[in-house]
Amino acid sequence: MVLSPFRHPADTLSFANEVLWHYRRDPVTGRQVHQRRVPAPTYTLRCFVLARAVRQFHAHARFDSAAPALDEGEYRRRVREVIRSNPRTRRPADARVLFPGFACLRDFSQRWERLLKAEAGGAWRSYLQRGHWRMIFPFSRTGQAKEAERLVRAVHTGEAVVAHVFTFPALTLNHALVLATATETPARVTFEAYDPNQPNTTVALTFDRDRRQFTLPPVDYFIGGPINVYEVYAGFLR
Missing domain, CATH: 2.30.30 (SH3 type barrels.)
Structure with missing residues (x-):
């Protein structure tokens, strides 16, 4: 199966996995040192969660900006379907989960950041990859x-x-x-x-x-x- 090439930023999420620490090189030892960020960030330790989600959307979802938008409940159901999909497989184009009203994942994530953060999974998914x-x-x-x-x-x-x-x-x-x-x-x-x-x-x-x-x-x-x-x-x- 031929895939559409993965594109940045269109096929990526608009929000960040926040970093818990400030990192710098110690001028004496040359080693990496860090200190905790203040105030503490609230969405952290999810780099694998977000990378996996991006891969799943690329392999299992499609977008159509010309189609009528849906309500939050229906978008949530469709996000869950994508997140539950096997990241090691991909669907044919006609079987992919449709997200109408948006041109790409980047656009969708700008509008529905809160929903995606809630459904993508907790930090434990990064640790247990x-x-x-x-x-x-x-x-x-x-x-x-x-x-x-x-x-x-x-x-x-x-x-x-x-x-x-x-x-x-x-x-x-x-x-x-x-x-x-x-x-x-x-x-x-x-x-x-x-x-x-x-x-x-x-x-x-x-x-x-x-x-x-x-x-x-x-x-x-x-x-x-x-x-x-x-x-x-x-x-x-x-």
Whole structure:
């Protein structure tokens, strides 16, 4: 089945997974340090929740801005149907859940943010994502090179590819991105991704072919540097 390409921002959510902490690099040690944000944010620890929801809407929903809008109760029922769908499968176009009155997920989420936050799921879904077991085992450079190739192929199918990006055992990063594009050169692969923490801009996930290493630039929740990556929602064990 050929999918419409995953697009940023149209196929993403308008609201953010808020960050609990302020992160910065210690000028003496060079290590990442943090302090709690005040006032405390109210919608947190849901990066995997939002990444999964974006993937589900891309694979199981469709939008029609010309069709008459529905009431809140009917939209809620349809959101629940999408969120209960298997993120590892996709529906044919004529079987997808229709959201009339809106052109895309971004538009729908701007109007119905409260509803989507209530129905997408709690923070526990981020902690209990099925594929988390993988990050505790070693990642070889050869393995990461193969993963980069798999991610490129998956992005080119048009899927909303969810990548688990992390450091381990020091969890200075434990996050989910949704890859939108993949640009290849002889030296590197650059993936432009939807970031649930900063939905209004993309983040560049880079793979260096010589070093066989993924890196993420400095962002609000990570000081930047080498990381490991693997795709989730891509099979029974992930």
